[in-house]
Amino acid sequence: MSAVPDPSDRNADAPHGGPGRPPGLPGDPHGIPDLLTATAARCPEHPVLRLDEEVLSFADLDALSARAAHWLAGLGVAPGDRVAVLLPNVPQFAVLYYGILRAGAVVVPMNPLLKAREIEHCLADAGAAVLLAWHAGTDQAVEGARRTGTLLVPVEPSALAATLAEQPDGPPRTAGRGGEDTAVILYTSGTTGAPKGAELTHRNIVANVRAGVQVLGMVERDVIFGGLPLFHSFGQVIGLNCAVAVGACMTLVRRFDPQGALSVIQRDRVSVFLGVPTMYTLMLTHPQRAGYDVSSLRVCLGGGASMPPEVLRGFETDFDCVVLEGYGLSESSPLACANRSDRERIAGTIGIPIEGVRMRIVDESGTEVPDGTVGEVVIRGHNVMKGYWRRPDTTAQTVRDGWLHTGDLGTRDERGDFRIVDRRKDVVIRGGFNVYPREVEDVLYEHPAVAEATVIGVPHPTLGQEVAAAVVLRAGASATPEEIRGFVRERVAPYKYPRLVWTVDALPKGPTGKILKREVVVPEEESGRLKS
Structure with a gap:
């Protein structure tokens, strides 16, 4: 499953995207220990680990x-x-x-x-x-x-x-x-059935650590925010293992809350922040944010879900640091693609593949599509898992000819930057038109009263699906569903705006803080509107 040079692949000649080995680490490690x-x-x-006074x-x-x-x-x-x-x-x-x-x-x-x-x-x-x-x-x-x-x-x-x-x-x-032996088995969330164990080798993880260190510019004595779960690939590989590799300290947080996170950043002089978009949103909108000294922050990496451009820009401005968006999944060890601080960054993109990894956008037949065309994201390189534990048939369906088929929909632009549009299974098909929730969510986040939002498809008797949005308002802000609906309607095509909008106190989230669309409950009064 290693990367094979392919002259037809434009990423092969990109500064950070071609086949090959990421820069070395001290001691030239071959295994995680x-x-x-x-x-x-x-x-x-x-110091390598801190938990409060320990x-x-x-x-x-x-x-x-x-x-x-x-x-x-x-x-x-x-x-x-x-x-x-x-x-x-x-x-x-x-x-x-x-x-x-x-x-x-x-x-x-x-x-x-x-x-x-x-x-x-x-x-x-x-x-x-x-x-x-x-x-x-x-x-x-x-x-x-x-x-x-x-x-x-x-x-x-x-x-x-x-x-x-x-x-x-x-x-x-x-x-x-050895390097090809399995080091970690990470069980996926099981959104499409019983959880499957992704086998990551020593080589997978060490190579991903090299790339993570390079992307973030981590150095000895950095202080890394440890609020992501260590049982999850993001916190474990890009947090713990990267800290250990370069001589940084990881300051652990048992359970994330925005005020506690701000306090830890101030107390421990955190320089590298790793988090999912929800964490950035909650910290950015926290009413006491200005009371904390966050000047130590240098660089942040967002992953787990797409970050709304408004949140990214607002965080960079208010916290005076660089926010990079990354992309990956457990099956890719996890990092596959990321923005770079030394390269022009466009909000909403995930940048270019990491060293030694290639990515393509393909159609259902596996053929690469032209730039700007939506297709499935596929990955090849040192980060692709060994396979699903004891599931050769499932592995063969997911990793085909060395390419990991992610199930995510994305595009690539003329600069070589990738953008994730949505999960294939999350796309809403309304009256035959594809509606990508990410696009609608980005508009919702532009509303000054909206703190968090998620867009889902709900069954409709004639259209197949209708677009629906659950929204969390900022503290002290007010807006009616009708106002929010109208705000979006003015900014997207008629078939895209959510006909169903309701506000909630909180959205369901997984252990990393990622919003769980499958657990969003549509209020009965909203469901009833579809039948009226």
Whole structure:
């Protein structure tokens, strides 16, 4: 699945988009544990993780993760075994993450909010040998592990520290694990069925770390905001692993809230912010924003969903920093494409592919379409997953001739910049016309009273689908659905504006803060309007 030079692909000659290897990292790592050991040797006393007053140095993380590897081997974990981790954003996540990898095993990170049946599915599907679960609220983990017969080990900070203190000093042996071996299995959200495990290799992740460091210009002593879940690919690879690779410190946040985030940025002098669009929106519109010193911010990366241009421009102005939009998915390790700070950026675009990766826009037959034409985004390069765990048929459907078919719709312009239009499954087909929710959402965000918005399609008896919008108003602002509807109607084609508009206190979101369209509930009075 590695990138193969193709003279017909314009990205092959782009400054950041051609096949090849991203710039090197200190120590020239081949596996994920090398990221840690190389940096620990170079700057052992530098802080790598902080959670409020708790701070771990690189020497601490190196020693503790080595001891964790010995401990796991004592539990019977062998190279290639899968070890599930059900932890919030705490330093113990990193200790166990690198410990599992140093033992030669495979990390299966899981959302600590999962219920027993969801935990059962992931454990059974992965064939996990052990489940390491946070000590608080382990009822669901206990039941999920019981149903699969998986060894459950509660993780309590003081108990874990005592256990690791009893383990031998020195690095463990991890023979037999190479760059093409699976390092992490990430279970997708399962919007189209039961969650599938995307297998990412050591090579996938190390190469993505190289690219992430390059895109963001990360340097030693940077402070990275750790508000994205570590069980998710964005927070884990671009946050934790990039910080470890360059000698930066990641300041952890257990649960994101805008005021808490602003406080952490001020307290820890955060220089690199990673987040989804919702985080940027909530911080930008927070009524006390001006009371916090955010002058340390240098660069931000948005991902997980498209960022409304109004939010991006407003954040750059108010926070006086560069905001880059990136694009990727778990199956692409995750970063595939991003804006660059040294290249002209156009709001609403995701820039150009990262080093060693190519992207194309293709039609349903897989043929590349002309610039400006909407088609499916496909990806090829070092970031494409090994496959879906134990699902060869599904893998073959998703990765065809080395190209990862994302299911996302996008365009490429004459400059080579890509733009995501929408998920294929999210497109609203109204009376035979395609309506891309992203386009309508961008207009909604231009309304001065709108803080958040999402656009969905709802069944219509004659048109097939009708365009509908759920809106969250800014604090202290007021606007009626009729006013909002009229605002959009003046700015888009007649078939695009939402006939159904309603306001809500909050929109449903996933663990990263991404708006979950599938969970948006249409009020009965709005549904009734379709029948009248």
